[in-house]
Amino acid sequence: MMSYWLVKSEPEECGLSHFLAAGQRGIPWDGVRNYQARNFLRDMQVDDSVLLYHSSCRDVGLVGTLRVTSDPYPDPLQFDVSSRYFDAKATPENPRWTAVNLSLLAPLARLVPLSELKSSLAFADSPLTAKGARLSVMPLTRIQWQVACQLAEN
DNA sequence: GCCAACGTTGGC
DNA sequence: GCCAACGTTGGC
Numbered sequence: 001m002m003s004y005w006l007v008k009s010e011p012e013e014c015g016l017s018h019f020l021a022a023g024q025r026g027i028p029w030d031g032v033r034n035y036q037a038r039n040f041l042r043d044m045q046v047d048d049s050v051l052l053y054h055s056s057c058r059d060v061g062l063v064g065t066l067r068v069t070s071d072p073y074p075d076p077l078q079f080d081v082s083s084r085y086f087d088a089k090a091t092p093e094n095p096r097w098t099a100v101n102l103s104l105l106a107p108l109a110r111l112v113p114l115s116e117l118k119s120s121l122a123f124a125d126s127p128l129t130a131k132g133a134r135l136s137v138m139p140l141t142r143i144q145w146q147v148a149c150q151l152a153e154n
Numbered sequence: 155g156c157c158a159a160c161g162t163t164g165g166c
Numbered sequence: 167g168c169c170a171a172c173g174t175t176g177g178c
Contacts, residue, residue: 131158132158132159
């Protein structure tokens with residue numbers, strides 16, 4: 001069953017430009033340190049579709065479509081003492097955090113600003129538009145996916 | 155830069 | 167197990 005997702009990142013951290021540069025190789029989506037977001041990562045499957053969202057910047061909104069290219073796997077950064085994402089309580093036998101690989105499907109024809117999503121009925125119940133929501137990985141309904149792609153074409 | 159909303163930590 | 171303090175996220 002194909003699922004739809006949305007992931008947030010600051011554009012300088014892991015944004016559209018990074019995915020453009022990475023091409024088919026894709027990029028590990030790692031460093032997620034929120035349990036709810038991690039649980040969604042765990043539910044991802046190869047070939048699931050993902051919207052990329054730029055957060056904490058001047059033009060916040062949707063910028064591209066991505067594809068899941070790996071099964072979920074233990075985030076290596078949790079074992080890396082030199083990483084800011086190191087977690088002393090995680091062990092290879094008992095990993096805490098999950099990553100998946102994502103690669104670019106296509107940039108959106110235009111950035112779909114958060115303001116437009118907020119005024120879209122389809123996103124009324126989404127954590128994306130909820131006040132104060134900080135969830136960085138979330139599921140999308142098929143309708144939300146379609147609406148977002150359609151908005152990008154207008 | 156401000157501030158609201160959360161999640162996490164740690165004392166008790 | 168409660169809850170205050172603190173840190174982080176993220177829109178504006």
